[in-house]
Amino acid sequence: MEIRLWSVVAEDAALAVAGRGARVHETADAVFAAGPDGTVVIATGLRNAEDLRVDGPFPRLVEGRLTGGDGPALHAFARLPKGCLALGTARLTEAARRRGVLKRLDLRLDTPMPEHLLAVAGASDTAAGAEWLDLLPEDPVKALEGFVADWYGDDPAEVPVPVDGQPEPLRAFHRLAGGHAGLYGGSLQVHERPAGDPPVFGESGDGTFELLLEPGADDPHVFYRGLSDQPLRERERLSAYLLLLALTRVAMDRPPEGLAPGGMAFADRAQARRIVAPLKRVPLRPLRWPCARSRIYAGPDTVALVGEDDADWFEVYVGARDPAALRRLRKLGLDWASFES
Incomplete structure (x- = not known):
């Protein structure tokens, strides 16, 4: 044909x-x-x-x-x-x-x-405007730096954070996040200093699980404590996970000005494809939260998280910097659980 x-x-x-x-x-x-x-x-x-x-x-x-x-x-x-x-x-x-x-x-x-x-x-x-994607998967720390500069601006207020004794990816995160409160709070929260054994460096916004670090590694594995009977290991190590965490924060919580444009919907496979059609999939392995396989897609003004728990339906979270980036979503006939424009 x-x-x-x-x-x-x-x-x-x-x-x-x-x-x-x-x-x-x-x-x-x-x-x-x-x-x-x-x-x-x-x-x-x-x-x-x-x-x-x-x-x-x-x-x-x-x-x-x-x-x-x-x-x-x-x-x-x-x-x-x-x-x-x-x-x-x-x-x-x-x-x-x-x-x-x-x-x-x-x-x-x-x-x-x-x-x-x-x-x-x-x-x-x-x-254009999302060149940090080209740095993946080889250099997630540099990609995080590019994303933060694109989304939040590259001139944050200087807020000193104690970083001694922390793995280098976490130190880099704190250096980049200084002054950007949106990178610390929300659905996934990062603590300024890990504590405990094994070290706890963050938690969910509702307190249902904690984020643990593998002790002693330069780029440690990340574990969830509270999502299952035993600590559940994330697919990516800390350097890549911190970028995925920052992107998840944008898609689900839509900082830095409270409820920025975006929303959440349940979608079938065809609808999920149409939502992410203009975006590029972030070339890292899927997160284990908020769904068992949560993939992230990004463009210069939009970040979307598509979570899959079964083969038929997806949780979709979308965050944007400009309401104009969401105009096409209104034409897809989605049943939005929430939507801000």
């Missing part, structure tokens, strides 16, 4: 380009189809007129096709709030691995996108 370049088609039509009997694989960030006529990827990571970034995990068949040299043609589509924009064929430019596992693919479109379509595809919204 052939589709005209730059046309917008339904997802089923895009996947059909792979050919009859294609195997379809869905991840949090993309949908893949591998068939006799080619490989299809539908993603949201368009960086500019010709570069597309896709974050893992990747199905083994798709990984083999895209990194194994000569293989079937790769057809790329950009996910839009309604439909998929045909980007034409693409080729692999970089395969980023972490501990031997493929984490990211950088693709180059064979035909660069016309300038007037960049905003339609979300490229200009996701590439």
Whole structure:
């Protein structure tokens, strides 16, 4: 099946380009189809007129096709709030691995996108103003620095915080957070000084669990005490967790001015996709709270948390700096549990 370049088609039509009997694989960030006529990827990571970034995990068949040299043609589509924009064929430019596992693919479109379509595809919204995303997953501390500067401003009041004896990621967090009260409070709270054995460095806003540090490590594991019978270890270590914590604070609590624009809704899979379509998934492993698998998506003016406890329904939290960033959400027909604009 052939589709005209730059046309917008339904997802089923895009996947059909792979050919009859294609195997379809869905991840949090993309949908893949591998068939006799080619490989299809539908993603949201368009960086500019010709570069597309896709974050893992990747199905083994798709990984083999895209990194194994000569293989079937790769057809790329950009996910839009309604439909998929045909980007034409693409080729692999970089395969980023972490501990031997493929984490990211950088693709180059064979035909660069016309300038007037960049905003339609979300490229200009996701590439400009959120450059800190490009530092992940390699340097989460530097990414946190970039996010804080973007969201809160990079000239906080100097508020000294005792940092002696703390792991370096936590010291860096305190240095960045000086004067930004929004980084310390809310649904996830950070203490100025860890205390206890094992050290407690934070807690939930309602007091139902505490945040523990693995003693003695330079970049320690993080544990929740109170979410289960035994301390539950978070997927990312402290350096990455602190960035995820700051993003969660924005999505759920919407600082720095109280209830900034945003809200919370329960959404099905299709609705959740439309909510995050213009955003880029933060390329870190999902949080274990507030849902068992909580992924975060971000752009220059918006942060969204999509929490999954089962395969059918998602908790979605959205925070924005500008009410204009939320106009499109009013058109999705969501049943918002709360919404501020």
